[in-house]
Amino acid sequence: MTDAAFSALASLGDPSLLIMLAIGVVAGLVIGLIPGLGGTGAVAILLPVTFGMEPEQALAMLIGALAVVHTSDTVAAVLLGAPGSASASVTMLDGYAMARKGQAKRALSLAFLSSMAGGLIGAVGLTVAIPLARPLVLSFGSPELFMLTILGVSLAAVLSRGNVVKGLTAGFLGLLLGLVGTSPTTAEERFTFGSLFLGDGVSLVAVALGIFGLAEIASRVGQRRVTEQPVSLEGGWGAGIREWLTHWTHVIRGALIGIWAGVLPGVGATAGTWLAYGQAVATAKDKRKFGKGDPRGIVGPESANNSVEAGDLIPTFLFGIPGGVPSAMLLGMLLTYGIQPGPAIVTEHLDLMYVIIWSFAIASVVGAFLCFLATPTLARLTKVPFAVLGPGLLVIMLLGAFQEGGQIGDLWVMVVLGAVGFFLKATGMPRAPFLIGFVLAIPMERYYYLTTNLYDGGGWMARPGVLVFAALLVGPLVWALVKKLRGASGAVDDGHRSELETDEPEGDELEGSMAGTRWSLAVAVVAVVLFAAALWVSGSFSDEAQLMPRLVSLCGLVAAGVLLWQERRGWREAHPTLPARVESLDDAVGGSVSGPASGSTLVATRVDARLEARQRDLVVAGRTFAAMAAFLVLVGLFGYLAATLVFVPVWLLYAARTTPRTAVVYTLVLGLVLLSLPSLLPVELPMGLLQ
Amino acid sequence: MTIVVAYADTAPGHAAVEAALDTPAAEGEPLVLVPAVRGEPVPDVAALVARWPRLAGRAEVARGDLGDPSDAVVQVAQRRGARLVVLGLRHRSPVGKMVFGSTAQRILLDATCPVLAVKPPPEAREA
Numbered sequence: 001m002t003d004a005a006f007s008a009l010a011s012l013g014d015p016s017l018l019i020m021l022a023i024g025v026v027a028g029l030v031i032g033l034i035p036g037l038g039g040t041g042a043v044a045i046l047l048p049v050t051f052g053m054e055p056e057q058a059l060a061m062l063i064g065a066l067a068v069v070h071t072s073d074t075v076a077a078v079l080l081g082a083p084g085s086a087s088a089s090v091t092m093l094d095g096y097a098m099a100r101k102g103q104a105k106r107a108l109s110l111a112f113l114s115s116m117a118g119g120l121i122g123a124v125g126l127t128v129a130i131p132l133a134r135p136l137v138l139s140f141g142s143p144e145l146f147m148l149t150i151l152g153v154s155l156a157a158v159l160s161r162g163n164v165v166k167g168l169t170a171g172f173l174g175l176l177l178g179l180v181g182t183s184p185t186t187a188e189e190r191f192t193f194g195s196l197f198l199g200d201g202v203s204l205v206a207v208a209l210g211i212f213g214l215a216e217i218a219s220r221v222g223q224r225r226v227t228e229q230p231v232s233l234e235g236g237w238g239a240g241i242r243e244w245l246t247h248w249t250h251v252i253r254g255a256l257i258g259i260w261a262g263v264l265p266g267v268g269a270t271a272g273t274w275l276a277y278g279q280a281v282a283t284a285k286d287k288r289k290f291g292k293g294d295p296r297g298i299v300g301p302e303s304a305n306n307s308v309e310a311g312d313l314i315p316t317f318l319f320g321i322p323g324g325v326p327s328a329m330l331l332g333m334l335l336t337y338g339i340q341p342g343p344a345i346v347t348e349h350l351d352l353m354y355v356i357i358w359s360f361a362i363a364s365v366v367g368a369f370l371c372f373l374a375t376p377t378l379a380r381l382t383k384v385p386f387a388v389l390g391p392g393l394l395v396i397m398l399l400g401a402f403q404e405g406g407q408i409g410d411l412w413v414m415v416v417l418g419a420v421g422f423f424l425k426a427t428g429m430p431r432a433p434f435l436i437g438f439v440l441a442i443p444m445e446r447y448y449y450l451t452t453n454l455y456d457g458g459g460w461m462a463r464p465g466v467l468v469f470a471a472l473l474v475g476p477l478v479w480a481l482v483k484k485l486r487g488a489s490g491a492v493d494d495g496h497r498s499e500l501e502t503d504e505p506e507g508d509e510l511e512g513s514m515a516g517t518r519w520s521l522a523v524a525v526v527a528v529v530l531f532a533a534a535l536w537v538s539g540s541f542s543d544e545a546q547l548m549p550r551l552v553s554l555c556g557l558v559a560a561g562v563l564l565w566q567e568r569r570g571w572r573e574a575h576p577t578l579p580a581r582v583e584s585l586d587d588a589v590g591g592s593v594s595g596p597a598s599g600s601t602l603v604a605t606r607v608d609a610r611l612e613a614r615q616r617d618l619v620v621a622g623r624t625f626a627a628m629a630a631f632l633v634l635v636g637l638f639g640y641l642a643a644t645l646v647f648v649p650v651w652l653l654y655a656a657r658t659t660p661r662t663a664v665v666y667t668l669v670l671g672l673v674l675l676s677l678p679s680l681l682p683v684e685l686p687m688g689l690l691q
Numbered sequence: 692m693t694i695v696v697a698y699a700d701t702a703p704g705h706a707a708v709e710a711a712l713d714t715p716a717a718e719g720e721p722l723v724l725v726p727a728v729r730g731e732p733v734p735d736v737a738a739l740v741a742r743w744p745r746l747a748g749r750a751e752v753a754r755g756d757l758g759d760p761s762d763a764v765v766q767v768a769q770r771r772g773a774r775l776v777v778l779g780l781r782h783r784s785p786v787g788k789m790v791f792g793s794t795a796q797r798i799l800l801d802a803t804c805p806v807l808a809v810k811p812p813p814e815a816r817e818a
Contacts (some may be wrong), residue, residue: 093756274758281757285803287766291756 008354011056012362020057024064025363029370030074031065033378034389035220038085038311039269039326040212042069043392047329048205048400052682056355062333063359066116066326068367070269070305071115072378075371078107079231079379086251087269090277094290094297098229106647108375109240110295111302112368114251118303119364121255122262122310129314134346137318145320145342146447147469149440152321154431154473156266160430165563167266169527170424171433172556176534177202178441179552183545185449188257190541190549191534197409204332206414207438207555210430212325214418214628215399218621219425220386221655235375236624242296250280250300258304262311266432268324269308273585276304312362318627319343320443325432328439328511335405386657391648392670394628401639401676402686408636410577415628422621427520445548514614521567527560627651639688641674692720695768695776695795697727697760697798698734702811703779710809711777722749725767727760727778727794761797768804779806
């Protein structure tokens with residue numbers, strides 16, 4: 001065990017690994033500064049670059065980025081009051097307050113050091129998890145692994161913030177999408193409609209980048225520009241560093257909470273960070289300064305959001321169940337290398353595990369150090385409006401999706417899924433269960449066949465491991481049901497501590513903004529139709545191949561049906577009379593603050609403003625997706641480089657309204673990068689028909 | 692000095708307001724109402740005064756900077772240097788408390804000043 005650990009450390013002395021790690025760290029820090037990308041964005045953008053590398057190098061780069069994303073996302077939160085990622089919005093509460101009092105450096109040094117410690121403790125947690133989980137993992141047979149895949153998807157669905165039914169529907173949709181392609185047992189093509197392209201299944205990168213990346217671009221391009229001037233970087237670093245030492249207990253507690261939140265599927269960095277904040281508040285005797293610049297409100301959450309990413313990796317590598325979205329993508333990457341996470345990784349690829357751990361630890365330290373050095377310069381990046389970053393990100397993401405299969409079709413899939421992701425996000429459907437379901441669909445089917453072939457009848461269901469997992473599976477569902485019943489019987493208050501702010505912090509204006517409108521009704525209808533169609537189509541498969549699709553589409557049909565019923569009911573409650581006026585037609589119970597319109601003018605104007613914002617969001621997103629489609633058409637005709645050289649300046653001039661000079665320089669730099677990439681990295685540019 | 696009331700639009704919450712009003716107080720001593728139920732809209736001072744005329748001139752509504760209602764109540768009490776926190780209790784069995792938690796219990800444990808806990812009158816409890 002220790003041998004493996006130290007040989008892995010020695011292997012990190014290899015310059016090629018160190019270079020990859022360094023590239024990963026720098027990329028992670030930059031991505032962290034850009035609002036809205038976070039860990040998901042970091043892995044998604046870097047993942048395609050790693051195709052063609054050795055697994056060690058690829059992992060060093062990705063882990064390096066993942067470990068530091070949450071170190072630098074604090075900068076925007078503290079200096080601008082606009083969080084770099086959703087999880088940094090917690091740090092914003094106290095960090096921004098502190099910065100406005102002229103103590104920006106104090107806040108940032110507390111945050112960086114806590115991030116570093118959180119990363120290190122996370123790496124230790126990962127190390128400890130291996131010997132602890134090893135005997136357990138090795139005792140697992142295919143029945144347990146099958147149960148684990150189910151548990152992964154359903155826990156992600158239940159624990160994701162918001163509505164359980166929505167989570168389940170999203171999870172089943174993901175599973176269904178994962179089943180597209182050749183069946184692993186009978187080599188039969190499913191849901192491909194005769195297309196050779198779909199026969200390989202849908203590419204993971206295209207799904208992840210579409211559902212998260214493009215959806216994020218579309219929802220943020222129209223965002224209001226940050227008009228506030230950043231707080232100037234004042235105060236001394238030293239004071240913060242000394243102060244940090246006095247809060248070491250909060251650092252450790254935050255990190256442990258983070259690891260635990262990471263281990264649970266579907267509880268991501270955001271929820272973990274809020275838990276840590278709540279814990280810091282709950283244990284503090286003097287609560288006066290929270291929200292007005294209390295160091296404890298920075299230290300715990302910052303430590304937690306870094307350790308979450310380490311915690312996420314524990315179930316991912318040991319059980320093959322991704323704990324979150326970034327690790328779902330890592331899992332997909334490992335599978336493309338032919339490395340099966342789970343039992344195989346602790347027996348055959350232990351060195352790889354330790355490379356990951358060391359990379360995580362080293363990146364955490366180096367990342368924090370770089371943040372101290374570079375913050376004054378990097379802070380400027382946070383002011384760049386998203387509309388300007390959009391085309392560059394789009395070009396890079398689409399190029400990334402092209403690398404996995406080398407097919408333009410993947411890019412179209414990605415844009416379509418981007419639109420799907422936008423609507424999922426806008427209607428408050430959690431997207432993590434979707435992606436986790438997508439990744440786990442094939443393993444689930446494979447384990448199921450192994451299980452039914454190895455055990456006669458239902459004997460496997462009595463295995464102790466299976467029973468334990470079944471209990472874990474049912475527990476949260478019962479819990480959700482009880483809560484629901486209590487809620488229905490009029491007991492409004494569930495007195496458990498929970499920290500999510502009642503008024504959602506800025507940052508994510510779109511998330512769930514269309515819940516309870518006709519749009520979310522439409523999403524439910526589409527889900528029902530999809531599942532019904534899948535059920536119908538799966539009737540034509542052979543017996544073996546149709547089992548999973550049938551099961552998924554049946555369960556999905558039930559979940560989507562319940563969702564539809566909920567939406568209908570919410571609709572009726574919100575509109576007891578005929579919806580005569582537009583605002584009452586479109587507004588419903590879903591809004592976070594104001595309930596059904598009470599008739600007062602205040603509420604009415606607020607509803608109007610929200611309706612307007614929603615219309616604008618939709619228009620901007622529609623335009624963005626149309627622009628993406630136009631770009632793809634250009635790529636299909638003239639090739640990637642030419643299309644970029646036309647598309648980017650047009651976007652910058654007309655959508656982002658930049659000066660011509662910026663547009664030209666931006667385009668040239670991007671063009672040069674695209675030209676030089678193929679010679680630096682194993683990257684290919686899509687060719688056009690006329691090229 | 693100040694009195695902080697953990698306010699909720701329920702029988703126990705109303706009982707808390709009345710108990711706070713019955714507490715002997717200096718002339719014009721402020722009564723700060725903090726919403727103690729998650730997701731409930733912030734009560735409107737005018738509506739409250741219409742309901743309890745004795746609140747006129749004394750009532751204020753405050754929300755802390757914390758998401759959890761019990762933390763918010765304690766935070767406001769500490770910031771205002773309150774001499775008393777008044778809260779209403781409702782019936783909750785030990786199992787119910789374990790499963791659903793208790794805002795009241797956390798206020799009782801965390802508050803740094805005396806806490807007056809009151810129960811709604813029996814007829815209100817039935818309703």
